[in-house]
Amino acid sequence: MKNKEVADILYEIADYLEMQDVDWKPRAYRKAARNIEGLSETIEDIYERGELGEIDGVGENIENKIAEYLETGEMQYHKQLKEELPVDIEALTAVEGLGPKRVKKIYQATGVTNLDELEKAAENGEIAEIEGFGEKTQQNILDHIETARKGEERMLIGKAFPIAENLREELEESEKFNQVTLVGSFRRRRPTVGDIDILATADDAEEAMEEFTSGSDVKEVLGTGETKSSIIISGDLQVDLRIVDEDSYGAALQYFTGSKDHNVTLRTIAVNKAWKLNEYGLFDSEDNKLAGNTEESIYAKLQLDYIEPELREDTGEVDAAAKGNLPDLVEEDEIKGDLQMHTDYSDGRNTVEEMAEKAEELGYEYILVTDHGHSLQIASGVDEEELEEQREEIDEVNQEFDVEVLQGVEANIDDNGELDISKEKLEELDLVVAALHNKIENPTESIVKALKEYPVDILAHPLNRKVSSREPLDVDLDKIVEVAAEENVALEINSQPARLDLPWRDVKEYRDKVDYVVSTDAHSPSELEYMHLGVAQARRGWCKQENILNTLPLEKLKEKLR
DNA sequence: GCCGTTTTCGGCCCGACTGTTTTCAGTCG
Numbered sequence: 073m074k075n076k077e078v079a080d081i082l083y084e085i086a087d088y089l090e091m092q093d094v095d096w097k098p099r100a101y102r103k104a105a106r107n108i109e110g111l112s113e114t115i116e117d118i119y120e121r122g123e124l125g126e127i128d129g130v131g132e133n134i135e136n137k138i139a140e141y142l143e144t145g146e147m148q149y150h151k152q153l154k155e156e157l158p159v160d161i162e163a164l165t166a167v168e169g170l171g172p173k174r175v176k177k178i179y180q181a182t183g184v185t186n187l188d189e190l191e192k193a194a195e196n197g198e199i200a201e202i203e204g205f206g207e208k209t210q211q212n213i214l215d216h217i218e219t220a221r222k223g224e225e226r227m228l229i230g231k232a233f234p235i236a237e238n239l240r241e242e243l244e245e246s247e248k249f250n251q252v253t254l255v256g257s258f259r260r261r262r263p264t265v266g267d268i269d270i271l272a273t274a275d276d277a278e279e280a281m282e283e284f285t286s287g288s289d290v291k292e293v294l295g296t297g298e299t300k301s302s303i304i305i306s307g308d309l310q311v312d313l314r315i316v317d318e319d320s321y322g323a324a325l326q327y328f329t330g331s332k333d334h335n336v337t338l339r340t341i342a343v344n345k346a347w348k349l350n351e352y353g354l355f356d357s358e359d360n361k362l363a364g365n366t367e368e369s370i371y372a373k374l375q376l377d378y379i380e381p382e383l384r385e386d387t388g389e390v391d392a393a394a395k396g397n398l399p400d401l402v403e404e405d406e407i408k409g410d411l412q413m414h415t416d417y418s419d420g421r422n423t424v425e426e427m428a429e430k431a432e433e434l435g436y437e438y439i440l441v442t443d444h445g446h447s448l449q450i451a452s453g454v455d456e457e458e459l460e461e462q463r464e465e466i467d468e469v470n471q472e473f474d475v476e477v478l479q480g481v482e483a484n485i486d487d488n489g490e491l492d493i494s495k496e497k498l499e500e501l502d503l504v505v506a507a508l509h510n511k512i513e514n515p516t517e518s519i520v521k522a523l524k525e526y527p528v529d530i531l532a533h534p535l536n537r538k539v540s541s542r543e544p545l546d547v548d549l550d551k552i553v554e555v556a557a558e559e560n561v562a563l564e565i566n567s568q569p570a571r572l573d574l575p576w577r578d579v580k581e582y583r584d585k586v587d588y589v590v591s592t593d594a595h596s597p598s599e600l601e602y603m604h605l606g607v608a609q610a611r612r613g614w615c616k617q618e619n620i621l622n623t624l625p626l627e628k629l630k631e632k633l634r
Numbered sequence: 635g636c637c638g639t640t641t642t643c644g645g646c647c648c649g650a651c652t653g654t655t656t657t658c659a660g661t662c663g
Contacts, residue, residue, distance in 0.1 A: 089635095096646065100635035131636050169652080171661050204660090208653060256663090269663085295662095300650055302662090312663080314650090332647095332663080339647050344640070350648060 073114045073543055078138055079105040080162065081150050087161045088153035090172040103129035106333070108138075110385075112577030114546075116142060160186045166220040168294065169212050177202055191217050215292075219308070226264035227309060228539055230569020230605050236268045239311065242287075243272060248280040251321060255328040256312075259381045261608035263539050263572045267310035271328050277315045284313050320352045322366035327351035333386035334379075341374050341390070349374075382611040387580070401611045404604050406623040409438035409475075412482065412505055412532055412564065412591035413600065417462050418443035419451035421596045424462070424477060425469050430597035432475040438626045439475060440591075441466065442482040442505045442532075447492035454481065456497045476626060478502035482532060487512035489521025491528075498527050503633060505564070507532035508545065516548045523552075523559045529633040530589055531556060533566040533573040541570070549578060553586045560633060562587040562621050565613075567606030568599075579613025587632065588615065589622045 082105035086098040107129050108115060118124055119142050124135040141147040157176065163186060164175045181202040184190045190213065193199055199210040236254050243252045249272050253259070256269030274280035281301050285293045294302035294310070302312045316324040327335060327350065335349075342349040346357045353364025354373055363369035371378050376393035380401055383389040392398045413427055414420030420427070424441055431439045443462070444453035454462065459481065466477050480503045483491040491498070491506060498504045506528040512518060522528060534552065535544035556563055565588050566573045579588065590606040592599055610620055617623045621632055 097635050099646070100637095103636080129636070133635060169661065173660060204654065206654060212653090267663095295651055297651055300663095302651095327648095328663085330663090336647060343647085348648090352649090 073116075073546070074142065075108055075111055075115045078115055078141060079109040081141065081147055082108070082134070084161055085150055085153060087165060087172045087175075088150075088157060091157055091161075091176040100129065100131075101134070103333075104134050110577070112575065112581060158185055163187050163220065164190060166224065167213055168216040168219065169209070174205075177204065187217060187221060224266070226266050226540060228569040229258065229261060229263055229265055229608075230602060232258065232265045232268065232309070233605075235305075235307070235309065239268065239270065239305075243270065243284070246280075246283060248276070248283045249274050250318075253325060255325060256330060259329045260331065260384055261382050261605070261612060263576075263609070267312055269328055270311065270313045271321075271324050272313060272315050273318050273321060274315050280315055281313070314351075316351065320364050322369055323349075323353040323364035324351045326367045326370050329381050329384060331385050334384040334390070337386050337390045338370075338374065338376075341376075380611065382608060383614065385612070387577075399614050399616045402607060402615050402617045402620050402623065404607045406617050407436075407590065407603060407607065407620070408625060409436045409440070409622050409629075410592050410594070410600055410603060411440040411480075411503065411530060411589050411622050412442045412566070413439060413594040414443055414451075414482075415441055415462075417441075417458060418448075418453050419595060424465050425472070426597055427594070427600070428469050428473045428475055428477050430600050431477075432473050434600060434603075436475050438478055438629075440478045440480040440503050440505070442480040445481055445483040445492035447484045447486065448509055453484070453492070456493065459493075459497065459501075478626075480505055480529075482507055483526070483528075484509055485518055485522045486510075487514065487518055489518040489525070491522055491526050495526055503529045503630075505530045505532045508536050515545045516551055519547065519552055520555045523555050523561050528559070528561050530562050530564050530591075532564040532591070532593070533571050534563050535573050535575065535578070537573050537575065538570050539572055544573070544575070549582070553582045557586045562589045562633060564588070565590045565606045565610050565620075567592045567602040567604075567609075569602065569605060572605065572609050574613075576609045576612035579610060579615060583613060583615055583619050587621050588619055590620055591622070 082101045086101035090098040107127055124130055124138055137147050137149055159175055159179050165171055178184050182193045182198050184193050194210050194213045199205055199213060200207050236258055240252050240254050243249045251273045253271045255271045257265045258268060277298055281296055285296050285301050285303055289305045290303045291306055292304040300314050302310060304310055314328060339349045342354060348355045354362045354370050356362055363373040368378050377396055377398050379389050379393050415422060415424050415427055444451040446453040446455040463479055466479050469477050479501050481493055481501060483493050483506045485491060485506055485508045504527055506522055508515060537544035563574055563586055565579060590610050592602045594600045621629055
């Protein structure tokens with residue numbers, strides 16, 4: 073998986089070109105880099121099929137350079153640019169306020185090529201001496217050099233969620249603010265967010281900004297103006313606030329929700345009509361406002377169906393909206409039950425009864441208890457005897473609650489494609505979940521064999537990935553999906569903040585070939601509330617209600633799977 | 635360097651904020 077490596081090199085090329093005042097090419101390289109970062113398969117596979125050129129933004133030149141890199145491990149063009157300006161561009165531009173142009177000026181004036189040298193130069197007062205620089209810029213560099221060393225970290229959306237909601241509530245409760253909406257990648261429910269973006273209206277923008285930047289949790293104010301401020305709050309999370317007029321709110325919502333590429337596509341449509349689209353509205357060539365109060369009005373005026381935030385990734389949604397082909401996305405309240413959770417029989421922290429109580433509170437019709445099979449030592453999994461005991465406990469709990477508690481198991485798939493619970497026992501359970509938990513030699517073969525030979529209903533976290541910490545399994549997903557469809561096995565969209573697996577791009581690709589379920593994999597009652605995160609990923613994967621089996625009532629669900 | 639219901643050549647999103655200027659370049663989103 074060299075996608076990130078390749079993307080990083082292309083980003084660096086863009087920076088080097090920008091240092092040299094080259095027009096337009098940086099934009100082209102960045103676009104290609106962004107699209108490669110977002111691929112759902114490895115760039116090596118695409119290269120082997122000879123389809124590099126089909127990646128959006130990759131033309132003949134960039135294609136050849138990527139091929140060269142994949143074949144030789146080097147890209148001459150990149151090397152050459154780096155020799156001309158031998159600076160660690162990635163590290164230096166990570167400093168807040170430093171871009172390629174300033175890095176070049178600093179290099180030419182002082183010879184600084186990396187963060188350590190930059191720090192020394194700033195401490196010695198050399199930076200302030202450079203033309204166009206001053207004391208403040210120098211101090212700014214010193215203030216932000218540590219953050220740059222730590223590197224950019226995106227936060228899991230599940231972790232950002234309570235923080236963001238909390239912020240929103242605080243502003244909403246303040247009388248200085250009127251409307252308050254969380255926008256940006258948070259609103260699109262990307263698996264990770266780089267910062268929290270907030271859009272608001274206020275009677276007095278200045279007072280509202282003052283309140284925002286002086287909160288108790290504010291560690292640093294990066295910048296503040298009449299309409300826009302940025303702060304760092306504890307946990308080193310950046311929060312950006314934009315305040316706009318009431319009648320621009322829809323346009324601003326649209327604009328600040330992004331994604332960047334989605335917005336560029338929309339603006340191109342506007343430009344083609346000789347109009348202009350910005351955060352204040354949609355305007356004709358004489359600056360008459362055509363739309364802007366609501367997001368809906370903007371999409372409508374551009375002759376597009378309304379596009380839900382989760383879809384705004386420029387992956388075909390604008391085209392579909394123009395043709396009236398957008399899916400009617402699944403909603404969280406259509407989910408009738410949760411099909412993966414753990415109790416104190418394995419590594420869960422609570423009893424079956426406590427999980428059932430919470431599920432009832434959430435209004436579910438059914439839940440499936442899926443403790444780990446016994447081979448997973450680390451989770452002290454269940455053997456067949458313990459499953460018998462648990463069956464009795466579940467029967468008792470079912471007397472007590474309206475929600476129907478089903479018994480399942482999360483059987484472990486080993487490197488021979490065997491599960492750790494016998495076929496006979498699995499047949500007795502209501503539904504069977506299987507999953508890989510260890511790194512094994514032939515994951516595709518093992519999964520395929522397990523799905524074919526055991527009565528599996530759901531393949532959980534199919535790629536066994538961890539968002540931004542563990543690479544997805546290198547499996548042949550085409551093959552797994554094909555076998556899953558044949559064997560009536562649903563693929564899971566796991567709602568754990570660190571998993572969100574199957575990833576949304578894959579969800580989108582295979583949504584017409586295989587059924588999905590969305591489960592929380594909860595290890596405590598409160599984790600049952602993660603369901604919205606999984607549903608959001610299903611929505612990002614263009615799923616309708618019918619793609620998600622646990623929107624079905626129990627009887628229909630069983631008919632589908634068993 | 636890429637790309638095409640406007641184009642195979644000529645466009646390519648655009649506004650806010652900062653710090654340094656003394657009218658604006660650079661950065662950011």
